Amino acid sequence: MKTSFIAxxxxxxxxxxxxxxxxxxxxxxxxxxxxxxxTKFQDETGIKLIYDVFDSNDVLETKMLAxxxxxxVVVPSGTFLQRQIAAGAFQKLDKxxxxxxxxxxxxxxxxxxxxxxxxxxxxxxMWGTTGIxxxxxxxxxVLGEDAPIGSLALIFDPANMEKLASxxxxxxxxxxxxxxxxxxxxxxxxxxxxxxxxxxTEPLFTAVAPYIQKFHSSEYINALAxxxxxxxxxxxxxxxxxxxRAAEAENGVEIAYNAPSEGALMWFDQMAIPVDxxxxxxxxxxxxxxxxxxxMADASNYVYYANxxxxxxxxxxxxxxxxxxxxxxxxxxxxxxxxxxxxPKVQRVVTRMWTKIKSGT
Amino acid sequence: MxxxxxxxxxLWLLALFIVPFAIVFxxxxxxxxxxxxxxxxxLDIAEGWAGLKAFFAELDFENYIWLTEDDLYWKAxxxxxxxxxxxxxxxxxxxxxxxxxxxxxxxxxxxxxxMLVILPFWxxxxxxxxxxxxxxxxxxxxxxVLLWIGVINEPLIILNTNIAVYIGIVYTYLPFMILPIYxxxxxxxxxxxxxxxxxxxxxxxxxxxxxxxxxxQGIIAGSFLVFIPTIGEFVIPSxxxxxxTLMIGKVLWEEFFSNRDWPVASAVAVVLLLILxxxxxxxxxxxxxxxxANQ
Numbered sequence: 001m002k003t004s005f006i007a008x009x010x011x012x013x014x015x016x017x018x019x020x021x022x023x024x025x026x027x028x029x030x031x032x033x034x035x036x037x038x039t040k041f042q043d044e045t046g047i048k049l050i051y052d053v054f055d056s057n058d059v060l061e062t063k064m065l066a067x068x069x070x071x072x073v074v075v076p077s078g079t080f081l082q083r084q085i086a087a088g089a090f091q092k093l094d095k096x097x098x099x100x101x102x103x104x105x106x107x108x109x110x111x112x113x114x115x116x117x118x119x120x121x122x123x124x125x126m127w128g129t130t131g132i133x134x135x136x137x138x139x140x141x142v143l144g145e146d147a148p149i150g151s152l153a154l155i156f157d158p159a160n161m162e163k164l165a166s167x168x169x170x171x172x173x174x175x176x177x178x179x180x181x182x183x184x185x186x187x188x189x190x191x192x193x194x195x196x197x198x199x200x201t202e203p204l205f206t207a208v209a210p211y212i213q214k215f216h217s218s219e220y221i222n223a224l225a226x227x228x229x230x231x232x233x234x235x236x237x238x239x240x241x242x243x244x245r246a247a248e249a250e251n252g253v254e255i256a257y258n259a260p261s262e263g264a265l266m267w268f269d270q271m272a273i274p275v276d277x278x279x280x281x282x283x284x285x286x287x288x289x290x291x292x293x294x295x296m297a298d299a300s301n302y303v304y305y306a307n308x309x310x311x312x313x314x315x316x317x318x319x320x321x322x323x324x325x326x327x328x329x330x331x332x333x334x335x336x337x338x339x340x341x342x343x344p345k346v347q348r349v350v351t352r353m354w355t356k357i358k359s360g361t
Numbered sequence: 362m363x364x365x366x367x368x369x370x371x372l373w374l375l376a377l378f379i380v381p382f383a384i385v386f387x388x389x390x391x392x393x394x395x396x397x398x399x400x401x402x403x404l405d406i407a408e409g410w411a412g413l414k415a416f417f418a419e420l421d422f423e424n425y426i427w428l429t430e431d432d433l434y435w436k437a438x439x440x441x442x443x444x445x446x447x448x449x450x451x452x453x454x455x456x457x458x459x460x461x462x463x464x465x466x467x468x469x470x471x472x473x474x475x476m477l478v479i480l481p482f483w484x485x486x487x488x489x490x491x492x493x494x495x496x497x498x499x500x501x502x503x504x505x506v507l508l509w510i511g512v513i514n515e516p517l518i519i520l521n522t523n524i525a526v527y528i529g530i531v532y533t534y535l536p537f538m539i540l541p542i543y544x545x546x547x548x549x550x551x552x553x554x555x556x557x558x559x560x561x562x563x564x565x566x567x568x569x570x571x572x573x574x575x576x577x578q579g580i581i582a583g584s585f586l587v588f589i590p591t592i593g594e595f596v597i598p599s600x601x602x603x604x605x606t607l608m609i610g611k612v613l614w615e616e617f618f619s620n621r622d623w624p625v626a627s628a629v630a631v632v633l634l635l636i637l638x639x640x641x642x643x644x645x646x647x648x649x650x651x652x653x654a655n656q
Binding site: 056058059061062064065066067083086087088089175213214215228275344347348351352354355356358359360361 | 393395396397398399431432433436437499500521603604605606607612615617618619620621622
């Protein structure tokens with residue numbers, strides 16, 4: 001009698017904590033959401049939202065492959081998603097509980113299906129391009145009025161870089177984005193997995209590496225906005241955020257973003273639910289919340305990235321939907337390429353080459 | 362009862378060192394795979410003896426052979442070793458006078474001086490290293506002050522270089538050097554110095570011939586406490602160092618995160634441990650000698 005009473009009390013206690021402390025843990029990229037949306041989600045659903053951020057796909061993938069990350073929603077990019085699906089890291093989405101699924105944009109869904117066939121494991125959050133952000137005034141001061149700001153020659157031609165070094169150049173610390181860019185500049189297939197073709201990019205990087213101040217994937221937002229650097233190879237929305245921060249600060253810094261004329265990488269950040277998510281039900285609620293047209297529009301209006309949500313488009317501000325740097329026109333869209341994941345052996349060659357480029361060893 | 366007492370430290374060693382080491386060592390003998398966890402084989406206990414046999418058959422030393430084939434690894438080990446040696450010497454150079462000063466200070470001041478050494482530890486290590494970024498950057502406080510005084514005309518580039526790494530390491534590990542040296546100096550019998558001076562020693566040579574040898578144990582202990590963690594340091598070089606700062610901690614990070622190659626990352630870690638065991642054994646032996654001398 002006594003033991004059963006204790007057991008009963010224990011179950012009641014557990015039941016009570018579960019009811020009061022339902023929570024969902026989201027792991028997303030840094031500077032990637034309007035924080036008001038997080039509060040809105042908590043108010044609407046009563047679910048406590050714990051929001052953590054990362055700034056590299058590598059960190060996310062390592063957590064996923066180690067298992068038991070404790071997260072309910074994570075946001076890997078296309079190629080990483082594809083490999084993590086193959087490793088069995090994600091669970092199939094329960095489409096029945098995603099009532100807003102009809103809002104999604106088929107143009108994007110068709111492309112993301114190459115990473116996640118049938119879009120069974122993920123929904124698109126944002127997509128964008130990898131390109132070049134410049135401090136227009138400074139670059140023209142250094143290279144003259146006809147500086148090739150819309151071309152990869154700006155960063156791969158040592159003659160340009162030698163002059164730009166004095167005002168500061170940052171480059172993404174992401175081999176899987178920089179090597180395709182170098183291949184595009186050389187006129188090769190950016191998605192090449194051939195070791196010999198990839199090796200052709202090494203002399204290109206080695207020639208300009210001494211003029212690169214830093215390889216980093218998030219510091220350039222502030223550095224561009226403050227005028228500490230004049231060129232950054234980075235992600236479209238991050239550079240546009242830098243542009244807006246500079247405009248707000250009225251510090252005389254004018255930032256422009258260009259998807260390079262030689263072709264630019266188009267990437268997709270996909271929301272997925274880990275196979276061992278502690279609260280998959282709440283995770284679906286979060287995904288459905290994000291797929292709401294108004295919420296998605298608010299997110300894009302805040303972070304200046306295009307989204308994969310057709311219904312949100314009428315709700316977007318003109319400087320988002322009308323900006324070809326965010327929503328590219330047909331001609332630019334033609335010029336965008338996508339990549340696929342490197343097999344482990346090629347990945348090792350790529351990482352080794354990247355370390356050599358960065359450290360000289 | 363006595364056996365139980367002896368068993369405690371062994372259990373401690375087993376749980377906190379041998380078991381984790383065995384896991385890492387096992388992974389270092391495995392092969393890369395696209396799976397959770399990202400390597401094969403994993404031991405399937407349900408299959409019993411046959412499973413165990415198949416498991417061991419798949420392990421090999423391939424990853425260690427790989428380490429010898431690429432010069433990146435030994436260069437990184439060597440560079441870490443160099444940075445650790447230089448940092449230890451610099452920390453000793455800065456720490457010894459401070460420890461000496463505290464030990465010679467009037468009794469009532471010592472507690473306060475001691476606090477001053479330990480107080481920064483109450484702030485998170487990460488925040489303290491971050492604040493050095495603010496001090497050392499091109500637009501940072503140090504450059505602003507130096508420009509204002511007129512010592513320099515152009516801002517110095519310190520952040521993202523090895524100099525910043527040395528500054529960060531010396532700053533972070535200074536208390537580990539000061540505390541053991543202080544402990545040794547505090548026990549020093551002042552009358553020995555008086556005797557030396559009576560016998561015609563100058564103050565400097567008395568310091569060199571009496572104080573330094575008698576604080577040798579403290580110097581050795583402090584040096585090991587700085588050297589051992591520095592060699593595997595990751596946070597300080599990644600925040601303050603540039604892309605050209607090559608350290609084994611960073612290589613390990615890249616194996617683990619960029620290549621997602623846990624087996625090779627584990628092999629790097631095992632080799633690092635073997636390199637570190639040598640100074641640790643020397644340290645232990647030194648400690649033992651000291652204990653015997655005291656008895």
